[in-house]
Amino acid sequence: MDALPNNLPTNPSGNAPADDATKNQVASLTAAQLRDIKAQLDLVLMALEALTHIGSESVLETAKTLQLENILSDRVGLWRLRQSSPLRKGQGRKKLDVEEARALVLVICRLSAAHHEKVRQAVATLEQSTQQGEPPHRAAILGDYLDNFSNLYSDRMSEEALLPHPAAPTQNTTIQNTVAQNTATQSTANQTLTQLSFRLLIDLLFYSAPNGERQLWLALLDRAVQ
Structure with a gap:
């Protein structure tokens, strides 16, 4: 053992x-x-x-x-x-x-x-994409990994684990501003999830x-x- x-x-x-x-x-x-x-x-x-x-x-x-x-x-x-x-x-x-x-x-x-070998290949591809200024998800191995990780996280994890709670709208906050805030929150959450997935990969x-x-x-x- x-x-x-x-x-x-x-x-x-x-x-x-x-x-x-x-x-x-x-x-x-x-x-x-x-x-x-x-x-x-x-x-x-x-x-x-x-x-x-x-x-x-x-x-x-x-x-x-x-x-x-x-x-x-x-x-x-x-x-x-x-x-x-x-x-x-x-x-x-x-x-x-x-x-x-x-x-x-x-x-x-x-x-x-x-x-x-697959881990090494994925990390090497991530490093190459970063050096060349290319979006990592365009590489097949990283795109597949990101999709799978995102799907697994969405299926299994609580939203509170990653998403910050949007601020409650005030009387002066319009519907459009509220939607924009929520969209920005979602975008930030997606970026955070991507960063998390790459940190774990490394x-x-x-x-x-x-x-x-x-x-x-x-x-x-x-x-x-x-």
Whole structure:
């Protein structure tokens, strides 16, 4: 069985040994920090789904390969675990514990490594499009990824997770102004979603590399304690 990432690096390179402070971070995670971690894990896995078209079966098969079927045993359990994300529509009450988080980290990184070439190709295409000043969605691999990610996010996530609430109209606000404000809000939300999808895509490249599980776990901890 692959060891769970208890020994974590103190920097993103994954070369340094774990220190007591990092271990203490894991032991002292609060319920709110675990909620943030499960939200981030769900997003990373969703980005991987959008790029590679994997489904729950691939996740469960990978968990079995890693001898983690006692934690990720079936589709219903996986669905409940992911549905517990605070960003999800109708989020469930399932709480994520540290062992479940570690299991998801290992599964995500194993799947990312299996699709490393596609992840690398997508990131290289994004870099090339950016350098040439071309809209990234015009590249087939990125356009497909963006469409899939947007559809998955729209289907699964609460609007409040991304969309800012538009300001309530005042007496002097015309209908046209209200429509314009809402349109601007939607445009901002679309831009935010695109930025999120590309950030997750770039992150996947690091998680698909050797010691990717350490980098992912460290990133989760850093975000959770901010």
